[in-house]
Amino acid sequence: MPKAGDTLWDIARDEVEKRENSGDDGKRVEVWEKSVLFMGSKNGGKTTIILRCLEREEIPKPTLVLEYTFGRRARRHNAPKDVAHFWEIGGGTSLLELIRIPITVNNIRSFAVVLVLDLSKPNELWMTMENLLQATRNHVNKVLAKLEKTDPEVAAEIKQKMQNNLQRDHPDYELVDPFPIPLVIIGSKYDIFHEFDSEMRKIISRTLRFVSHYYGASLVFTSKSEALLLKARALINHLAFGYDRSKSVSVDHNKPLFIPAGLDSLSQIGPPPTSDSNIGRMRVNTPLELWKKVFEKTFPPKGFGDLQDRKDPAQDSQYAEYEVDVMRTQKNQVCACSSIALHNQVFQKHWHCRSNCRIYSYCPFVFA
Numbered sequence: 001m002p003k004a005g006d007t008l009w010d011i012a013r014d015e016v017e018k019r020e021n022s023g024d025d026g027k028r029v030e031v032w033e034k035s036v037l038f039m040g041s042k043n044g045g046k047t048t049i050i051l052r053c054l055e056r057e058e059i060p061k062p063t064l065v066l067e068y069t070f071g072r073r074a075r076r077h078n079a080p081k082d083v084a085h086f087w088e089i090g091g092g093t094s095l096l097e098l099i100r101i102p103i104t105v106n107n108i109r110s111f112a113v114v115l116v117l118d119l120s121k122p123n124e125l126w127m128t129m130e131n132l133l134q135a136t137r138n139h140v141n142k143v144l145a146k147l148e149k150t151d152p153e154v155a156a157e158i159k160q161k162m163q164n165n166l167q168r169d170h171p172d173y174e175l176v177d178p179f180p181i182p183l184v185i186i187g188s189k190y191d192i193f194h195e196f197d198s199e200m201r202k203i204i205s206r207t208l209r210f211v212s213h214y215y216g217a218s219l220v221f222t223s224k225s226e227a228l229l230l231k232a233r234a235l236i237n238h239l240a241f242g243y244d245r246s247k248s249v250s251v252d253h254n255k256p257l258f259i260p261a262g263l264d265s266l267s268q269i270g271p272p273p274t275s276d277s278n279i280g281r282m283r284v285n286t287p288l289e290l291w292k293k294v295f296e297k298t299f300p301p302k303g304f305g306d307l308q309d310r311k312d313p314a315q316d317s318q319y320a321e322y323e324v325d326v327m328r329t330q331k332n333q334v335c336a337c338s339s340i341a342l343h344n345q346v347f348q349k350h351w352h353c354r355s356n357c358r359i360y361s362y363c364p365f366v367f368a
């Protein structure tokens with residue numbers, strides 16, 4: 001009810017706040033605000049997946065460094081719209097240090113990670129997965145350590161939430177090591193992967209099932225197929241907007257995998273795909289290390305340097321800016337001229353030294 005002295009703007013403001021903060025029954029409705037970080041294989045399809053989740057008909061462009069966008073959804077008619085913040089790190093494993101930017105003490109309670117792995121490049125798969133997840137885990141643990149000092153109850157709540165991904169009566173409850181925040185692993189380019197040899201598909205599928213189960217993560221395979229993209233979208237919308245999570249499961253390695261967190265088991269996954277004698281000769285400390293050794297025996301990893309992004313964005317015509325490019329060219333020319341001038345000064349100095357005192361053996365530009 002408007003109060004005496006209220007202006008038209010006061011009345012309008014009160015009405016907007018009432019609509020935003022109340023449900024149909026007049027009770028206050030909490031606005032859901034979540035953050036999701038996408039990372040993974042370079043050119044693995046992260047941007048495409050984000051655009052499909054947000055129902056945007058845009059042509060995806062390569063992500064250079066760290067990009068941000070957001071989406072809004074209403075849980076029901078006339079309800080306030082929930083907000084989801086989407087972050088994406090480009091460059092594969094070359095920009096690990098950027099993980100610390102979106103994940104902070106302020107949002108760790110509502111943060112989740114989506115790891116996109118290119119199934120068509122199995123020799124890069126484990127190293128990409130290991131480097132990104134380890135860097136993320138290390139940073140999240142540091143954030144949680146800070147949070148424990150200021151708000152220990154919230155820190156404990158976050159840890160307990162991840163433990164609850166598996167029921168206490170699950171046979172693997174004591175055998176897994178849940179990731180500290182919600183995690184979804186997406187195997188992209190299933191259309192290419194499907195053409196692989198059956199045994200190769202089986203090894204990759206079982207390995208990713210183990211890793212996902214071990215970390216308490218959901219696992220889904222996807223491609224450009226609309227049906228598969230919708231499955232990935234369902235898992236992400238569960239993280240971002242709290243939509244109901246699908247209970248369907250697909251574990252057949254001849255079909256696209258779809259396994260929500262907590263619905264797999266080590267007994268169904270089976271042992272690493274190698275002989276018992278080979279397993280006995282491997283020196284490992286954890287089940288994860290054992291699976292890594294077996295996987296890399298079939299798919300030898302590329303060197304870390306091979307996974308780095310060597311393309312220079314400054315040379316990409318997509319980002320051309322005439323005035324900036326002209327100034328950069330001029331700057332490069334000045335630097336080149338300065339380098340030549342400095343070279344000449346050093347040469348003349350040491351040549352003078354040679355013609356007088358004959359001490360010139362350390363000069364790289366003068367030879368006896």
